[in-house]
Amino acid sequence: MIELREVSHSYEGKLVLKDISVRVGMGEKVVLLGINGSGKTTLLKILNALFFPDRGKYLYFGEEVSKKRLRDRSFKRRFRSEVALLFQNPDVMLFNPTVYDELAFSLRQLGYDEGKVRERVLLWAEVFGLLPHIKRPPFELSGGEKQKLCLACLMVLEPKVLLLDEPTAHLDPRTTGWFIDLLWEFKGMVITSTHNLSLAEELGSRLLVLGEDHGLLYDGPVKEFLKDKEKLLKAGLLHRHGGKDYHLHSF
Numbered sequence: 024m025i026e027l028r029e030v031s032h033s034y035e036g037k038l039v040l041k042d043i044s045v046r047v048g049m050g051e052k053v054v055l056l057g058i059n060g061s062g063k064t065t066l067l068k069i070l071n072a073l074f075f076p077d078r079g080k081y082l083y084f085g086e087e088v089s090k091k092r093l094r095d096r097s098f099k100r101r102f103r104s105e106v107a108l109l110f111q112n113p114d115v116m117l118f119n120p121t122v123y124d125e126l127a128f129s130l131r132q133l134g135y136d137e138g139k140v141r142e143r144v145l146l147w148a149e150v151f152g153l154l155p156h157i158k159r160p161p162f163e164l165s166g167g168e169k170q171k172l173c174l175a176c177l178m179v180l181e182p183k184v185l186l187l188d189e190p191t192a193h194l195d196p197r198t199t200g201w202f203i204d205l206l207w208e209f210k211g212m213v214i215t216s217t218h219n220l221s222l223a224e225e226l227g228s229r230l231l232v233l234g235e236d237h238g239l240l241y242d243g244p245v246k247e248f249l250k251d252k253e254k255l256l257k258a259g260l261l262h263r264h265g266g267k268d269y270h271l272h273s274f
């Protein structure tokens with residue numbers, strides 16, 4: 024289980040996460056919803072220990088994830104192999120000369136022997152349909168292929184926790200469907216951020232909504248939230264223009 028206890032975070036004095044308390048259990052599929060700038064990426068980066076909150080605590084299976092704790096090499100190795108974050112922008116993740124090396128990178132970093140690296144890389148390249156591209160440089164791939172490669176780079180670790188930051192942003196409708204199936208087949212915990220209300224129900228069964236004030240506005244079933252016009256308005260997810268009544272947009 025992972026838990027945030029009264030977590031707040033600011034950048035240069037500007038509050039972007041306000042007093043967030045939440046627990047997520049193994050196997051849960053959670054959607055993190057909020058308008059641009061509401062703090063979704065910041066929250067996922069904290070859960071991935073890329074940085075630490077100004078206030079409050081982050082507990083990973085009961086252990087506090089702090090700068091000090093991550094100096095312990097065995098904890099760091101365990102944490103880095105179990106918790107994987109897909110960045111919002113796939114280009115920032117890809118820097119290796121070939122698709123094979125890209126898939127192998129984190130396994131090599133974690134000290135796996137080359138035999139095991141090869142086995143995992145080929146297995147996940149096949150699942151993701153990347154075998155035909157295995158020798159190509161990642162920058163040559165299309166946007167959707169890059170997104171698939173980034174996701175495969177996480178799956179080679181066979182993690183317990185997947186943190187996905189707007190993963191469907193670069194996928195076409197068919198690949199989005201394929202991705203949603205993959206997500207539900209995964210047995211571990213998944214937290215997926217999106218600002219796309221129309222996908223929320225397919226990406227998870229539990230919804231966390233960050234409000235415009237950067238606090239946790241809602242934690243509960245996806246369906247209940249979609250019926251609550253007042254909360255939708257408060258989250259900035261419902262709006263009015265052109266003289267029409269309040270309505271939703273799918274992006």
Ligand SMILES: Nc1ncnc2c1ncn2[C@@H]1O[C@H](COP(=O)(O)OP(=O)(O)O)[C@@H](O)[C@H]1O
Pocket residue numbers: 034035039057058059060061062063064065066
């Ligand atoms: N490294 C940073 N330095 C300063 N401000 C930042 C930084 N990263 C994000 N922000 C700001 O924090 C707010 C929340 O950003 P973010 O977590 O990326 O939100 P979201 O992912 O929901 O769009 C935004 O106003 C953004 O401009």
Ligand SMILES: [Mg+2]
Pocket residue numbers: 063064065111188
């Ligand atoms: Mg973001």
